Amino acid sequence: MDRTEIYSRLKSAEGIASLLALEDFSPVYREADRVRKEHVGDTVHLRAIIEFSNICKRQCIYCGLNRENKDLPRFRMSREEIVKTAAEAVAAGYRTIVLQSGEEDGISKEWLGAVIEDIKSLTVPGTEAAPAVTVSCGEKDEETYRYLHERGADRYLLKHETADPELYNRLHPCGTLESRVGCLRTLKRLGYETGSGFMVGLPEQSLETIGSDLLLLASIPCKMAGIGPFISNPKTPLAGKPNGDPELTRRAVAIARLLLPDANLPLTTALSILSHEELSKDGTGIGHDVENPFEFGANVIMKKVTPDEYKAAYEIYPAQFAETHILQDRKDLERMITAYGRRPL
Numbered sequence: 001m002d003r004t005e006i007y008s009r010l011k012s013a014e015g016i017a018s019l020l021a022l023e024d025f026s027p028v029y030r031e032a033d034r035v036r037k038e039h040v041g042d043t044v045h046l047r048a049i050i051e052f053s054n055i056c057k058r059q060c061i062y063c064g065l066n067r068e069n070k071d072l073p074r075f076r077m078s079r080e081e082i083v084k085t086a087a088e089a090v091a092a093g094y095r096t097i098v099l100q101s102g103e104e105d106g107i108s109k110e111w112l113g114a115v116i117e118d119i120k121s122l123t124v125p126g127t128e129a130a131p132a133v134t135v136s137c138g139e140k141d142e143e144t145y146r147y148l149h150e151r152g153a154d155r156y157l158l159k160h161e162t163a164d165p166e167l168y169n170r171l172h173p174c175g176t177l178e179s180r181v182g183c184l185r186t187l188k189r190l191g192y193e194t195g196s197g198f199m200v201g202l203p204e205q206s207l208e209t210i211g212s213d214l215l216l217l218a219s220i221p222c223k224m225a226g227i228g229p230f231i232s233n234p235k236t237p238l239a240g241k242p243n244g245d246p247e248l249t250r251r252a253v254a255i256a257r258l259l260l261p262d263a264n265l266p267l268t269t270a271l272s273i274l275s276h277e278e279l280s281k282d283g284t285g286i287g288h289d290v291e292n293p294f295e296f297g298a299n300v301i302m303k304k305v306t307p308d309e310y311k312a313a314y315e316i317y318p319a320q321f322a323e324t325h326i327l328q329d330r331k332d333l334e335r336m337i338t339a340y341g342r343r344p345l
């Protein structure tokens with residue numbers, strides 16, 4: 001398949017579905033890697049993510065944090081704990097702090113704004129710059145988004161989860177796709193670097209749905225996009241459903257790179273978890289069509305720096321996370337990235 005043919009298929013959801021279904025996807029991976037190198041270079045950006053509260057008022061039926069899950073011990077870190085964790089991450093070399101939580105009304109904009117201001121008063125070692133702050137706390141009103149931006153929030157992540165409005169409604173008794181996309185447009189208008197994303201392998205999702213997901217990212221257009229496989233959580237209504245396919249997820253990321261050449265595309269945590277399972281199953285490497293985890297378009301890694309006492313309770317999907325050692329973990333990541341021929345930042 002030549003480049004002209006690849007690009008002509010990117011124009012519609014059906015065309016994208018036909019790419020995702022290719023027997024041999026390697027021409028698309030090659031093109032995604034070329035575009036990645038041309039537009040964002042060999043740098044892999046490391047982000048430190050602090051999951052500071054797992055309290056959530058929503059009922060998203062795939063997510064372990066949904067309010068119906070009564071088995072989950074709920075926590076909210078204090079302002080001091082969050083800022084201390086952020087300061088350690090910045091001292092270790094992270095230039096971006098991601099503040100993520102469930103969607104809850106107990107977090108006032110003033111409190112979160114103060115946390116952001118504290119973090120923005122830190123300095124990245126070897127520079128005179130403050131770290132960038134990304135917020136990922138769900139749907140808020142315009143006034144709140146504006147306030148947080150004025151306090152220093154640079155970026156906002158709000159995944160649309162699925163671009164199929166009916167599937168969206170089945171998965172979210174608590175909201176609509178329209179409202180979600182409305183938030184993304186508001187964030188963009190307010191001047192945030194805006195990120196969205198979706199899950200691959202949701203029950204009843206078709207390849208055309210993934211095509212629509214990718215076109216939605218391009219229509220915003222997003223500066224960041226997190227694309228990860230669905231992982232079934234036994235404590236949710238989607239218990240026992242099959243997990244998303246890591247290979248299909250990587251294909252979706254590669255197409256995102258073609259549609260959004262300058263975007264920051266993380267290798268999502270969920271993808272690395274399933275890829276590890278793949279690895280232990282067949283021992284062939286991190287992927288199937290790709291050997292290098294940075295060869296399909298991704299250029300960002302988000303690393304949890306959430307303190308151990310809270311990490312286990314931030315159980316969106318079941319996973320075993322190793323203990324957090326902020327400085328050592330960062331060094332290990334830098335070594336891994338360098339070994340793959342990329343430049344960690």
Ligand code: 5AD
Nearest residue numbers: 062063159229230231233270316317
């Ligand atoms: N599997 C994979 N990803 C999930 N998320 C929530 N639940 C799951 C799951 N079961 C993702 C959603 C959400 C982000 C915080 O985690 O995309 O936006």
